[in-house]
Amino acid sequence: MGMMPKEDVEAKIDMIIDKYAGKSGVLIQLLLEIQRELNWVPREAIKRINERLGIPESEIYRVVSFYTAMSLTPRGKYLVRVCTGTACYIRGAQRVLTAAEKAIGVKAGETTDDLKFTLQTVNCLGCCALGPVVEINGKYYGLLTPKTLENIISNLRGESS
Amino acid sequence: MEANIKEVNLTINGVHVKAQKGTPILEVARQIGVEIPTLCYIKGLSPYGSCRICSVEITTASGRKRIVTSCNYPAEEGLVVETDSERVVKVRRNLLRLLLARCPKVTRLKNLASLYGLNEPDLWVENDSEDCILCGLCVRVCNELIRVSAINFANRGIKRTVTTPYDEFSEDCIGCGACAMICPTGSKKVRTNNYSVVRPLAAPQKDEKLGAYIDILSAKSSIEGQDGGVVTALLLSGLKNGMFNKAVVVKRKSGYRAEAVIASTPEEIMEARGTKYFRIKIVPKIKELISKGERKIAVVGTPCQVRAARKIQQILQQEHPDLDITIIGLFCFESFEYEKLKAETARIMGVNLDDAEKTQIKRGKFIVSINGHEYSCKVKELDHAISNGCPYCSDFPAFFADVSVGAVGSPDGYSTVILRTDKGKKLVENTCLEYGRVNVEEITKLSSFKKNRAKENFEPLIREIQAVRLKIRGAVGDDA
Ligand code: SF4
Ligand code: SF4
Ligand code: FES
Ligand code: FES
Numbered sequence: 001m002g003m004m005p006k007e008d009v010e011a012k013i014d015m016i017i018d019k020y021a022g023k024s025g026v027l028i029q030l031l032l033e034i035q036r037e038l039n040w041v042p043r044e045a046i047k048r049i050n051e052r053l054g055i056p057e058s059e060i061y062r063v064v065s066f067y068t069a070m071s072l073t074p075r076g077k078y079l080v081r082v083c084t085g086t087a088c089y090i091r092g093a094q095r096v097l098t099a100a101e102k103a104i105g106v107k108a109g110e111t112t113d114d115l116k117f118t119l120q121t122v123n124c125l126g127c128c129a130l131g132p133v134v135e136i137n138g139k140y141y142g143l144l145t146p147k148t149l150e151n152i153i154s155n156l157r158g159e160s161s
Numbered sequence: 162m163e164a165n166i167k168e169v170n171l172t173i174n175g176v177h178v179k180a181q182k183g184t185p186i187l188e189v190a191r192q193i194g195v196e197i198p199t200l201c202y203i204k205g206l207s208p209y210g211s212c213r214i215c216s217v218e219i220t221t222a223s224g225r226k227r228i229v230t231s232c233n234y235p236a237e238e239g240l241v242v243e244t245d246s247e248r249v250v251k252v253r254r255n256l257l258r259l260l261l262a263r264c265p266k267v268t269r270l271k272n273l274a275s276l277y278g279l280n281e282p283d284l285w286v287e288n289d290s291e292d293c294i295l296c297g298l299c300v301r302v303c304n305e306l307i308r309v310s311a312i313n314f315a316n317r318g319i320k321r322t323v324t325t326p327y328d329e330f331s332e333d334c335i336g337c338g339a340c341a342m343i344c345p346t347g348s349k350k351v352r353t354n355n356y357s358v359v360r361p362l363a364a365p366q367k368d369e370k371l372g373a374y375i376d377i378l379s380a381k382s383s384i385e386g387q388d389g390g391v392v393t394a395l396l397l398s399g400l401k402n403g404m405f406n407k408a409v410v411v412k413r414k415s416g417y418r419a420e421a422v423i424a425s426t427p428e429e430i431m432e433a434r435g436t437k438y439f440r441i442k443i444v445p446k447i448k449e450l451i452s453k454g455e456r457k458i459a460v461v462g463t464p465c466q467v468r469a470a471r472k473i474q475q476i477l478q479q480e481h482p483d484l485d486i487t488i489i490g491l492f493c494f495e496s497f498e499y500e501k502l503k504a505e506t507a508r509i510m511g512v513n514l515d516d517a518e519k520t521q522i523k524r525g526k527f528i529v530s531i532n533g534h535e536y537s538c539k540v541k542e543l544d545h546a547i548s549n550g551c552p553y554c555s556d557f558p559a560f561f562a563d564v565s566v567g568a569v570g571s572p573d574g575y576s577t578v579i580l581r582t583d584k585g586k587k588l589v590e591n592t593c594l595e596y597g598r599v600n601v602e603e604i605t606k607l608s609s610f611k612k613n614r615a616k617e618n619f620e621p622l623i624r625e626i627q628a629v630r631l632k633i634r635g636a637v638g639d640d641a
Contacts (some may be wrong), residue, residue, distance in 0.1 A: 056310030
């Protein structure tokens, strides 16, 4: 996805808001769509929703900061979520996480400068028997070792975007 | 009695009472003098049920026994309520242990806890300076009563907090202080980005109604305009003399809708002439200018905008010591919301506000000029178009401006000018103006009127807050 010019981002935000204007109780859906399209919810979006739909900025900010599915900072193209839940932890999640930090080059919670990767930790992805587990953009990878994880990351990095 | 208001019978601590169906049990109990402690409930705001201190034990008509929060549990037929049973006391005691571990230094919590035999926190204390119990009263008062929604909850889990968007100073906040007043713990949190007091101005004269000032004059310029063209003249001369290089002004956009714009030339200043009675966000424009390296900036605004500008100046000066903002304030009794004003003026006067060449407020009248015709109605008739928050604001003459300007106190064609700071004085001295006679009493009168209106509007809330606090104080002595 990379960086979009500012005007394009604004036009996109307005287009998404258009779809929801006039309906009530749509804030969460609207924000999820912005997140999906832009990979984060920029300040500009909060401002525009406030101006156009009259929802207070503080209310929009509350929602975005509450849901883990939404992000107040740009997220990378690949969201790498390393499970550090109990089962995975016992099976070596910490080593997988360290390997992920090294392979991606950022710490958990951060995003690479080229907006390719965001690394997060998560508590239990619900498939403990496969631990250690990592989820990348909805796809699950189980029984990982630091080595297999490194391979996955370098494959993704190699892909043309 | 109307058919849809149903009366129900219930028993509270053995006393039989009749109540309207749906009234919170807490209110019913109060009617018969039974007090239940509360932390997150104030009558008049929607109940939130977060602190659970108001827990009571109920037995429903069908015989089910359980603990509920009385501030939001509706009275129903046959309910038996115990407000101080052993089980209730135990529940409250445990809640207070948790609250005390969260906020070990909050006097009001300590007082309440001591009523339940707890004197020291006996659980792990994470951060002993925490002073917010997340009761949400500040959020609700700002949203439901003041209706500006400057603050809200943010984040989740252990990071949950009350704050402004991005933890930054909020321009939605009108600085009314209701959030600080209502907070059961006296938390500093809500004040960090909103109400936190703006440093007062130093000036030779201080007056409760007029603010701090050096001098008060009446003046007019050769430029046409409702305020005698004084604001425009000040901006033009300040720009020419290099007191500032850019000005943030409010300008008509399409139709009568207005927006904040940056003006850097005399032409742009002239284009923004004329008074608009709207509250428009100006802080983003100030920040935009600063990020572009501008340091000498002028802003024009209503008292709440002035307060925001002054506050933002005090915050940003820590980072940019050379930041120099000249603040020109406008007298303001209340402002309007564009959409509402458009609808109301259409309804009352049959005009389309977007066609207006000029609007003005004079002698209690709102006057719209269209194609040379003047249409008017009483300002009072436009009550429904007033911006949220204004009825709770007590600043008429823009207390925090460098210079305040307004029509009140001056003869037709002239404006009253209050010089508050040396900067404001210099700006006026360097501007070519013609002087007239000022009637200070008129300003004082309107300023008191606005202050009193805010006070009256706050009264019911203050009464409720005091009632709750007195109850705790009555038992053990309070901090307040
Ligand atoms: S001071 Fe008034 S407007 Fe500002 S946050 Fe508090 S309640 Fe809201
Ligand atoms: S700051 Fe005060 S009023 Fe607001 S949530 Fe915290 S304790 Fe409640
Ligand atoms: S602990 Fe990792 S999937 Fe459950
Ligand atoms: S839950 Fe009822 S007062 Fe807090």
